[in-house]
Amino acid sequence: MLRQVIRRHRNRRDIGIFITLEGADGSGKSTQLRKLVRSLRRAGVRPVVTREPGGTPFAEALRAGLLNPGSGAVPPIAEALCVAAARADHLARVIEPALAAGRIVLCDRFTDATFAYQGAGRGVSRRFLTGLHASPGLRRKPDLTLLFDLPLGAGLSRARTRNGRRRAGTRLDRESRAFHQRVVRGYRAIAKAEPRRVKVIDAGGTEAVVAARVAAVVMPFIARRRGKR
Numbered sequence: 421m422l423r424q425v426i427r428r429h430r431n432r433r434d435i436g437i438f439i440t441l442e443g444a445d446g447s448g449k450s451t452q453l454r455k456l457v458r459s460l461r462r463a464g465v466r467p468v469v470t471r472e473p474g475g476t477p478f479a480e481a482l483r484a485g486l487l488n489p490g491s492g493a494v495p496p497i498a499e500a501l502c503v504a505a506a507r508a509d510h511l512a513r514v515i516e517p518a519l520a521a522g523r524i525v526l527c528d529r530f531t532d533a534t535f536a537y538q539g540a541g542r543g544v545s546r547r548f549l550t551g552l553h554a555s556p557g558l559r560r561k562p563d564l565t566l567l568f569d570l571p572l573g574a575g576l577s578r579a580r581t582r583n584g585r586r587r588a589g590t591r592l593d594r595e596s597r598a599f600h601q602r603v604v605r606g607y608r609a610i611a612k613a614e615p616r617r618v619k620v621i622d623a624g625g626t627e628a629v630v631a632a633r634v635a636a637v638v639m640p641f642i643a644r645r646r647g648k649r
Contacts, residue, residue, distance in 0.1 A: 436519030437645050438560070439638065440530040443568030444604045445592060447623045448630060452568065453528050455631040456638060460524070465642070468518040471528035472506065476513045479506035487590040494591075496542035500549065503534050508557045515560065524642065530562060532610050532618070537592075540606025541599050564641050566634060567611050568623040572597070572604055 441456075443449040453469070460467050473483035482502050485491055494502075507530075518525050531553055538544045552558065611618040619637050623630055 435645060436522050437524045437564070437642060438515065438519055438527070438562045439524065439641075440527045440532065440562040440565045441568065442529060442532045442536070442565055442607060442618075443623065444536075444570070444572070444600060444607060447568035447570045448627070449566070449568045449623075450528055451627060452566075452621075452623075452630055452634050453526060455627065456634055457526065459631070459635055459639075460642075463639070465524055467524040467526045468514070469526050470510070470514055472510060472530055472533065473503055474506065475510040475515075475527075476506075478509045482506040487592065489589070489591050489594060491591060496538060496544045497548075499542065500534060500538040500544045500552070503538060504552055504558060507531070507534075511557060511560055527562075530565075531558075532565060532567075532607065535610060536603045536606035540609070541595075541603045562617065563645070564638070565614075565618045566637065567607055567618050567620050568630075569604075569608070569611075569620050570623040572601055 441449040441453050457467060457469055472479070473486060474480045482505060486494065486499060486502055515525055515527070534553075535546065535549055539546055539549050611620050621630065621633050621637070
């Protein structure tokens with residue numbers, strides 16, 4: 421279906437589509453992002469693939485500082501402002517130009533992560549975060565968000581297995597179980613509040629099974645959006 425739509429519209433500019441992937445640590449979203457990219461390329465789509473915090477040299481430098489265990493206990497408000505600064509640069513330099521050019525943008529985490537991690541996890545007020553993201557340069561919302569949902573214990577177990585292959589974990593890897601539970605609850609609250617945008621993906625099962633669930637949401641969504649033009 422998607423390939424047919426792409427063929428129909430290959431000679432004209434299509435509307436940009438912004439898709440984000442979210443989930444608590446160990447949910448498998450980064451693995452599924454790679455699989456989704458391969459599926460889209462097979463269908464004739466070459467998406468712009470990026471991540472947050474990150475995506476630009478400035479944003480990647482902020483990411484390194486935020487995740488470095490040596491940074492110590494960064495005040496929650498400072499953490500939220502650093503993430504917002506990285507996002508503003510990322511939007512201006514990567515995301516907005518790509519969307520203006522009619523590209524499909526896939527982003528590993530975006531604003532929902534700030535509300536889940538710095539908001540629900542760290543306790544930064546939702547009112548403050550909402551006001552911050554109402555600022556010029558930070559207002560962009562995704563067209564579609566995939567939230568990879570997994571019971572907390574399973575996610576942390578996956579994360580520990582993954583971290584066993586690395587020299588050291590990040591600041592987030594060292595957080596308490598209670599912190600990660602707050603993050604999971606924060607994400608689920610977002611999904612409940614915005615069911616049209618946020619589609620919950622059951623992240624349990626094999627990678628192939630989860631990838632099929634992702635494709636069942638993303639491919640028809642892109643076809644519908646592109647088919648309108």
